[in-house]
Amino acid sequence: MIRLGLPKGRMYDAVKTILAEAGIDVKVGSRDYRPAISLEGFETKILKPQNIVEMLHAGSRDLGFAGADWVRELDADLVELLDTELDPVRVVAAAPVDLLEGDLLPNRHLVVASEYTTITKSWIASKGLDATFVRTYGATEVFPPEDADCIVDNTATGSTLRANNLQIVDTLMLSSTRLYANPRCMDDPEKRARIEDFVLVVKSVLEARQRVMLEVNVGSSDLERLVEILPCMREPTISSLHGSSGYAVKSAVPRKALATLIPQIKAAGGSDIVVTNLAQIVP
Numbered sequence: 001m002i003r004l005g006l007p008k009g010r011m012y013d014a015v016k017t018i019l020a021e022a023g024i025d026v027k028v029g030s031r032d033y034r035p036a037i038s039l040e041g042f043e044t045k046i047l048k049p050q051n052i053v054e055m056l057h058a059g060s061r062d063l064g065f066a067g068a069d070w071v072r073e074l075d076a077d078l079v080e081l082l083d084t085e086l087d088p089v090r091v092v093a094a095a096p097v098d099l100l101e102g103d104l105l106p107n108r109h110l111v112v113a114s115e116y117t118t119i120t121k122s123w124i125a126s127k128g129l130d131a132t133f134v135r136t137y138g139a140t141e142v143f144p145p146e147d148a149d150c151i152v153d154n155t156a157t158g159s160t161l162r163a164n165n166l167q168i169v170d171t172l173m174l175s176s177t178r179l180y181a182n183p184r185c186m187d188d189p190e191k192r193a194r195i196e197d198f199v200l201v202v203k204s205v206l207e208a209r210q211r212v213m214l215e216v217n218v219g220s221s222d223l224e225r226l227v228e229i230l231p232c233m234r235e236p237t238i239s240s241l242h243g244s245s246g247y248a249v250k251s252a253v254p255r256k257a258l259a260t261l262i263p264q265i266k267a268a269g270g271s272d273i274v275v276t277n278l279a280q281i282v283p
């Protein structure tokens with residue numbers, strides 16, 4: 001049995017959607033933290049991501065989704081299997097604009113508040129700051145200026161920092177939702193094989209989100225010119241149109257390239273362009 005940890009809180013919906021797109025159904029009642037998962041040999045529990053990290057480290061869970069920030073914070077010895085790149089945040093140090101001398105913290109004793117004890121203490125040491133650490137339990141941005149001089153917290157859009165008149169003075173790390181395993185279960189060949197299969201299907205969904213299927217018709221004389229500009233996974237598929245009137249060219253192209261690619265395809269003689277979403281890609 002693979003013991004999978006699903007993250008309770010803000011990461012949950014995105015993880016559940018990835019699993020659903022991979023054909024893995026997670027059925028959960030409103031206060032039920034032990035959902036049924038439609039994957040043979042897997043059992044799941046919904047836990048705060050911070051606890052998933054601890055349980056993977058302790059070995060009572062095999063596999064789980066969590067933020068990279070808490071893996072660093074809890075100094076957990078885990079195997080990172082994949083980065084979903086979802087919920088991207090920066091862990092930053094920030095201080096009230098009025099406190100700063102230029103863009104720098106003043107050279108005096110500082111009180112630094114954060115939920116991240118290890119990360120913050122190691123930042124204080126690496127910068128050689130004369131500082132006292134205060135542990136927070138959320139709402140960290142409200143501490144300055146009365147209850148702290150500086151904070152270390154995560155930021156996504158930056159709106160909480162702005163609303164509290166805080167300016168970033170340093171970036172300590174980047175974090176996102178990632179899939180981790182406890183290293184011991186990767187030494188068990190049976191568990192490892194199941195986990196690798198799980199990673200393969202989750203990756204196939206993430207890969208498919210990055211690409212779209214592009215189909216385009218082109219006359220014989222423009223075929224080579226078109227193929228030259230068309231990105232693809234290996235080579236584009238080329239089929240003859242009925243009556244030898246040209247070719248249909250098909251390729252899985254990066255979604256990001258579409259906006260520049262479509263005008264280029266038109267300029268290269270392509271027409272009847274059809275773009276469709278993909279569900280899964282397994283290389």
Ligand SMILES: Nc1ncnc2c1ncn2[C@@H]1O[C@H](COP(=O)(O)OP(=O)(O)OP(=O)(O)O)[C@@H](O)[C@H]1O
Binds near residue numbers: 088157
């Ligand atoms: N604004 C945000 N956008 C995206 N991810 C975030 C954001 N804030 C925190 N995270 C990430 O979410 C993870 C923590 O998830 P959790 O659900 O516990 O969030 P939380 O908002 O801190 O929870 P709570 O509301 O219980 O305090 C961390 O890895 C963190 O980096």
Ligand SMILES: O=P(O)(O)OC[C@H]1O[C@H](OP(=O)(O)OP(=O)(O)O)[C@H](O)[C@@H]1O
Binds near residue numbers: 137153160161
């Ligand atoms: O850069 P932003 O988009 O504003 O997001 C960052 C904020 O979001 C999270 O707070 P949350 O709402 O979870 O409250 P908390 O601080 O009490 O955990 C995080 O701790 C930051 O405060």
